[in-house]
Amino acid sequence: MTDVKTDERTTGTPGTRAGAVRALLRGTPENAGLRQAIGWGIGLLVLIGAFGLQTQLYTGQVRTVSTVFMFVGLAAAWNLIGGYTGYACFGQVGFFGLGAYSTAILMVHAHVSFWLSMAVATVIAALFAALVGWPLLRLKGHYFAVATLGVAEALREVVINLPKLTGGGAGITIPTFGPDAPTPWLGNDGFYVLFLILAAVAVAVGGVVAVSRGGYALRGIHQDEDAAAAMGVNTTRAKTLTFAGSAALTGAIGAAYAFQQTTLFPVRPFDVNITVLMVVMVVLGGSGTVAGPVIGAVAVAYGQEWLRQHITTGHALVLGAVIILAVVFMPQGFVNYASDAARTGRLSLLDNVRRYRL
Amino acid sequence: MSSLLEARNLSRRFGGLLAVSGVDLDLVPGRLLGVIGPNGAGKSTMINLLTGQLKPTTGTVRVDGRDLTGARPWRIAHSGVARTFQIVKPFRGMTVLDNVALAGLYGPNRIRRPATARRSAREVLDRVGLGGKGDLTPGELSVADARRLELAKALALRPKVLLLDEVLAGLRPAEIDPALQLIAGLRDEGLALLMVEHLVHAIAAVSDEVLVLHHGQVLARGPAGDVLADDRVIEAYLGARYAARARSKEEQ
Amino acid sequence: MSQFLQATVYGLLQGCIFGLVAVGFSLVWGVMNVVNLAHGAFVLMGAYMAFELNQAVGLDPFLGVLPAAAAMFAIGYLIQRGLVNLVVNAPIFITLLLTFGLELLLVNGMLIVFTADYRSIPTDYAAHSITLPGEVHVPVGRLIAAALAVALTVGLSWFVRRTRTGMAILATGMDRGAARLMGISARHVYALTFGLAAALAGAAGAAVGSVTTFSPADAGRFTLFSFVAAVLGGLGNTYGALLGGLVLGVFQAWGGQLLPGTLVNAVAFGALVVILAVRPQGLAGRAFYASRVEV
Numbered sequence: 029m030t031d032v033k034t035d036e037r038t039t040g041t042p043g044t045r046a047g048a049v050r051a052l053l054r055g056t057p058e059n060a061g062l063r064q065a066i067g068w069g070i071g072l073l074v075l076i077g078a079f080g081l082q083t084q085l086y087t088g089q090v091r092t093v094s095t096v097f098m099f100v101g102l103a104a105a106w107n108l109i110g111g112y113t114g115y116a117c118f119g120q121v122g123f124f125g126l127g128a129y130s131t132a133i134l135m136v137h138a139h140v141s142f143w144l145s146m147a148v149a150t151v152i153a154a155l156f157a158a159l160v161g162w163p164l165l166r167l168k169g170h171y172f173a174v175a176t177l178g179v180a181e182a183l184r185e186v187v188i189n190l191p192k193l194t195g196g197g198a199g200i201t202i203p204t205f206g207p208d209a210p211t212p213w214l215g216n217d218g219f220y221v222l223f224l225i226l227a228a229v230a231v232a233v234g235g236v237v238a239v240s241r242g243g244y245a246l247r248g249i250h251q252d253e254d255a256a257a258a259m260g261v262n263t264t265r266a267k268t269l270t271f272a273g274s275a276a277l278t279g280a281i282g283a284a285y286a287f288q289q290t291t292l293f294p295v296r297p298f299d300v301n302i303t304v305l306m307v308v309m310v311v312l313g314g315s316g317t318v319a320g321p322v323i324g325a326v327a328v329a330y331g332q333e334w335l336r337q338h339i340t341t342g343h344a345l346v347l348g349a350v351i352i353l354a355v356v357f358m359p360q361g362f363v364n365y366a367s368d369a370a371r372t373g374r375l376s377l378l379d380n381v382r383r384y385r386l
Numbered sequence: 387m388s389s390l391l392e393a394r395n396l397s398r399r400f401g402g403l404l405a406v407s408g409v410d411l412d413l414v415p416g417r418l419l420g421v422i423g424p425n426g427a428g429k430s431t432m433i434n435l436l437t438g439q440l441k442p443t444t445g446t447v448r449v450d451g452r453d454l455t456g457a458r459p460w461r462i463a464h465s466g467v468a469r470t471f472q473i474v475k476p477f478r479g480m481t482v483l484d485n486v487a488l489a490g491l492y493g494p495n496r497i498r499r500p501a502t503a504r505r506s507a508r509e510v511l512d513r514v515g516l517g518g519k520g521d522l523t524p525g526e527l528s529v530a531d532a533r534r535l536e537l538a539k540a541l542a543l544r545p546k547v548l549l550l551d552e553v554l555a556g557l558r559p560a561e562i563d564p565a566l567q568l569i570a571g572l573r574d575e576g577l578a579l580l581m582v583e584h585l586v587h588a589i590a591a592v593s594d595e596v597l598v599l600h601h602g603q604v605l606a607r608g609p610a611g612d613v614l615a616d617d618r619v620i621e622a623y624l625g626a627r628y629a630a631r632a633r634s635k636e637e638q
Numbered sequence: 639m640s641q642f643l644q645a646t647v648y649g650l651l652q653g654c655i656f657g658l659v660a661v662g663f664s665l666v667w668g669v670m671n672v673v674n675l676a677h678g679a680f681v682l683m684g685a686y687m688a689f690e691l692n693q694a695v696g697l698d699p700f701l702g703v704l705p706a707a708a709a710m711f712a713i714g715y716l717i718q719r720g721l722v723n724l725v726v727n728a729p730i731f732i733t734l735l736l737t738f739g740l741e742l743l744l745v746n747g748m749l750i751v752f753t754a755d756y757r758s759i760p761t762d763y764a765a766h767s768i769t770l771p772g773e774v775h776v777p778v779g780r781l782i783a784a785a786l787a788v789a790l791t792v793g794l795s796w797f798v799r800r801t802r803t804g805m806a807i808l809a810t811g812m813d814r815g816a817a818r819l820m821g822i823s824a825r826h827v828y829a830l831t832f833g834l835a836a837a838l839a840g841a842a843g844a845a846v847g848s849v850t851t852f853s854p855a856d857a858g859r860f861t862l863f864s865f866v867a868a869v870l871g872g873l874g875n876t877y878g879a880l881l882g883g884l885v886l887g888v889f890q891a892w893g894g895q896l897l898p899g900t901l902v903n904a905v906a907f908g909a910l911v912v913i914l915a916v917r918p919q920g921l922a923g924r925a926f927y928a929s930r931v932e933v
Contacts, residue, residue: 060501116731163915169730170673174865175914178907181862185904241491241500248477248488255475258437259539260463260492300858304738311735342750348742351735356724359732384728386825 064239067318071235074322075228082220090216094288096329097223098281102302103309103321104230105277110307111315112237113270114250115165118303119176120278122183123153125297127279128286129187132200135210135287137193142211146283153279154272161271165264177300184298199293202286211287219288226284230277235318246270250316305332312354314363323362356381388451389414390578391467391547396435396445397602398428405431407602409445413547413578418569420593420610421582424623428602429582430472433549436580437469438462449547464494468545472552472582474536476524482535483507483520489542507542514538514568529556533565541572548572550581554588566592586614598622640773645891647774653887654784657880658842659860660867661791662835664879665798667868669811669831671730672722675737678860679744680836684710684843685759685852686752692759699759699848700782706844707837714836719829726828741857748854756851764848783845788880790841794834795876807831866910869918 052059078097085093102124110116130149134140140148164175187194194200204213214222237243245266248256257263286292305328313324331350335343357377358365369375389412396409406428413419423429434440436447438459446455449465457465477485483504490503497503511517514534519527527535533553540548550569554562562585570592573579583589589596590610598606598613600622606613613619621629663677687709688702697705717740725732764779798804810817810827818824846852863886871882886906893902 110731114729116729116734118734160911164911167914167918170667170671170734171869171914171918173730173734174673174869175911178866178910178914182904182907182911185901185907189898189901189904239500241498241503244484244488244491244500247480251477251479252475254439254459255471255477255539256488256492257459258439258463258469258471259489260460260494260543261488262458262460262492264458304735307731308735311731315731342746344742345746345750348739348744348746351739351742352721355732355736355739356721359725359728381724384725384732386723386726386828 060239067235071228071231075224078224079221082217087216090220092333094216094220094223096326097220097227098285099305099309099329100322100325101223101227101230101281102278102306103313103325104227104234105274105281106303106306107234107310107315107317107321108237108246108277109271109274111310111317111320112234112243112246112250113267115267115271116169116173116307117176117271117274118173118300118307119178119180120274120306121298121300121303122176122180123157123275123278124282124285124302125180125183125187125294126156127153127282128292128297129194129200130279131283131286132202132292133193135202136200139210142214142283142287145210146280146287149283150276150280153282154276157272157275158268161268165267165271177303180298180300180303184294187298188294194294195292197294199291201291204287204290213290214287219284222284223281226277226281230281231318231322233273233277234321238318242266242270247316308351308354310361312358312361314361314365317361317363320361320363327362359384390450391436391580392446392448393436394446394448396432396447397443398431398435398440399443405602406435406442406599409599409602409604411580411597413580415546415576415578416573417594418573418579418581418592420589420596421580421599422584422586422589422596423599423605427599429599430551431602432599433469433551433580433582436462436549437467460492463492463543466494466543466546467549468540468543468547469549470533470536470540470551470553472555474524474532476532476535476539478524480523481520482516482522482524482527483511485524485535486510486538486542489539493543495544507538510538510542513541515564530558530561530565533557537568545577547578548580550579550583552582552584554583554585562588590614641895642892643772643774645895646888647770647776648780649888649891650884651776651780651784651887652891653884654787654880655842655846655883656863656867656886657883658787658790658845659839660864660871660879660883661794661876662838663861663864664868664871664873664882665794665807665876666832666835668873668875669807670726670828672726672733672832673730673737673865674832674835675734675861676741676744676857677835677839677864678857678862679741679748679854680710680714680839681843681846681860682748682852682854682857683713683744684840685847686748686757686843687840688844688847689757689759698761699844700761700786702759703786703841703844707841710840711833711837713833715829715833717836718832719825722832723825723828741861745854745857748857752854754853754855756853757847758851759847761848777849779849783849786845787842790838791876791880794838798876803830866906869910870913 052063081093082090106117106120127149130152131145134145134148135142160179164172167175188196190196191198203209237246245256245261248259248261249263249266253263282297285297309324309328310321312328313322314320332347335346339346357380359380391413393409393411396406397404398406409432411419421429431440435442438457438461441456446453448454449462449467452465454462454465486507487500487503490497490506491500497506508520511520514537516531516534516538519531524532524535537553554565557565566588569579569581581589581593593610595608596610596613597604598619605622606616606619617629617633620632659681663674666672666674684706687706688699691697691702691705692699722736725736761779764777766778767775768778768781769775798808806817806822806827807830810822810824814824867882867886868879869882870885871878871880889906890902893905897905
């Protein structure tokens with residue numbers, strides 16, 4: 029029954045280098061500190077590499093990579109509420125659009141600088157999440173998923189129907205040059221750096237939460253909310269804080285998006301497909317892990333780009349097929365699959381199918 | 387001695403069903419109250435009412451003098467009341483050690499650093515007999531060990547009051563005695579204990595007082611020997627005919 | 639006043655169709671705890687089937703309901719048996735993603751084959767109106783569609799409550815483990831349920847095709863309306879979904895009269911959120927979701 033645990037294959041001979049590496053991969057309470065340090069080190073290296081990458085790219089690529097960073101940030105933010113806490117929010121794009129439109133409105137109507145607008149938009153998104161979270165975080169599973177979807181859809185409709193404030197269906201344009209502009213446009217390179225920093229912050233937040241006391245609470249809520257509550261976790265506060273934090277990060281990214289696009293129409297910033305992309309990225313990368321959203325976002329964003337360039341008609345169809353295959357064969361995501369494989373030595377994808385099938 | 391946990395006139399209604407009705411109880415440090423009753427008598431519901439999983443329809447719950455009626459479960463936990471669940475609820479994705487460490491992090495002691503909580507959790511695991519199994523996941527535990535884990539999670543809250551919901555269910559006879567010794571030990575350390583159980587001899591062995599619930603109401607209360615011989619209790623468990631037969635046998 | 643009455647009648651007729659679409663959606667959700675995001679695509683598939691049959695052999699779309707429903711049943715059965723059954727025990731966002739991927743596949747497939755042009759299946763009689771007292775016009779086509787929807791819902795309710803197969807579906811929905819112990823093949827029952835839901839969606843699609851224009855882009859809207867109607871009416875109750883559909887239809891009709899632009903949608907979603915927060919079991923359902931026992 030416990031063969032897998034005590035098998036030589038998995039524990040390795042203690043004292044040997046192979047054994048030490050295996051122990052490191054597996055993760056024991058003793059080497060937790062070392063693993064964390066390595067994780068932060070890798071993250072820092074990737075960040076430095078991403079900064080350096082900018083000098084190697086030409087303009088078109090800079091925009092593409094900026095979009096990838098945007099999705100990394102969005103995925104990492106969704107991972108907080110959806111991955112760690114297990115509350116699958118299908119209305120996440122609502123915070124994105126809220127951040128985007130708040131920024132646009134402040135810059136256009138009140139001539140507030142971009143940086144201040146972004147800060148305010150972040151706060152607005154967080155407060156809004158806390159507000160709708162109060163009734164909605166009581167819901168579970170599908171109910172929570174589609175209630176949040178309803179909120180996002182309602183937000184979009186509200187934006188469309190307040191044309192004096194938001195420009196309605198005709199859109200709203202942020203002035204970016206000349207005396208009207210509160211802040212001059214950052215330029216493609218500027219936005220590259222901005223999205224990279226936002227992504228780094230989102231991933232860093234995920235990293236800190238994962239090993240902190242709060243991470244224990246969120247994992248507890250995810251795995252058995254009643255038991256967590258009985259053990260002293262204030263589940264309402266934990267969920268609300270996480271939801272608001274996730275929304276704040278998403279709203280900040282939305283603010284950057286708004287300034288980058290300069291003209292906003294209601295459809296795109298509130299597009300439900302953005303939420304689905306976020307979810308796909310996190311799930312494929314590894315929900316509830318730190319690196320999962322990053323890997324998933326990069327893979328899916330590039331995959332989509334590649335599909336769009338090479339299969340002009342029907343790329344969405346192929347995306348649908350890929351999602352189906354990925355969800356059936358690797359529902360735990362790549363990072364979890366890899367770490368399970370390292371721990372147990374089992375590489376078969378059919379294991380997942382066997383685990384979840386009826 | 388004043389009671390640490392006091393319930394008065396506790397009731398809970400689900401639509402047309404009165405699951406618990408007019409229950410009074412007092413839990414006192416160093417004493418164990420056994421609670422028995424046929425299936426569906428409302429025992430688990432009563433525990434849920436005492437620990438905040440359910441809100442009472444009527445009645446009050448006081449812990450250490452403070453009114454905590456209908457308080458959320460975490461507030462009850464912070465006031466020193468811990469419970470185990472009848473169907474164990476471990477965190478399946480965490481190690482046994484982390485399962486227990488969560489209580490240290492969020493219980494009344496509010497340990498700040500996970501590493502410290504894990505160290506303290508190790509002590510609790512040793513106490514219940516799970517020492518050395520901290521790295522396993524709950525799915526890898528035997529039934530007896532799973533029950534130990536459930537108990538460890540409650541004890542890690544360093545409670546003053548402990549409510550046990552059928553902790554002995556599913557244990558082999560050889561496993562029951564050590565479990566009872568552990569529980570008696572907790573009582574002797576000064577915990578106020580409530581133990582819901584079906585195993586009558588276990589209840590008789592370790593209770594200072596026994597409460598019988600039937601259809602949500604207190605049917606009988608008193609020392610184990612008296613309660614178990616009570617006509618009404620026999621009738622509740624085994625039916626009127628058997629009770630009559632037992633009575634007539636006694637009269638002979 | 640007559641405008642208000644007209645709107646109400648329209649809303650009720652439209653609501654019947656929403657109800658029919660929602661009934662299948664609600665059945666799948668209640669029995670298997672699967673929210674099928676591709677349900678709207680099934681509706682469109684039924685519409686296009688009826689359309690093609692009409693083009694090819696001139697089959698009246700209301701008669702086309704039968705082959706469309708039959709074909710969709712087979713397709714739905716196969717999809718569940720071969721695909722969705724593979725993730726039934728997974729966390730909910732896995733099943734949501736799977737059905738979303740399916741929706742992408744189906745909708746984009748239809749876009750490639752049929753293009754995004756709006757189609758309709760005109761008949762001689764559908765556009766005629768019966769005029770009721772109060773200057774209220776009732777289009778014949780919509781009336782037939784609504785009657786069909788109600789008939790199918792009643793039929794499903796009878797099937798589920800009175801036949802052995804239907805009761806097997808209910809039982810599996812309440813306690814899969816116990817049902818299996820009784821000898822019920824849960825895989826087959828789930829596939830049957832999904833097939834039934836797809837059949838009802840296809841039938842609704844054929845009916846929709848005869849009363850209005852349609853295009854693959856409408857799929858998402860149908861799915862969302864199914865969800866709203868199912869939640870409004872409450873799960874675990876076939877008539878609940880029909881009721882939810884009626885409420886939604888009337889609400890939309892009145893809202894279109896009273897509110898500017900598409901604000902009615904915002905209010906609809908807002909109402910959905912409020913209902914979920916206040917009374918998740920909807921108007922007619924039990925607290926089905928909480929009472930599941932899964933094995």
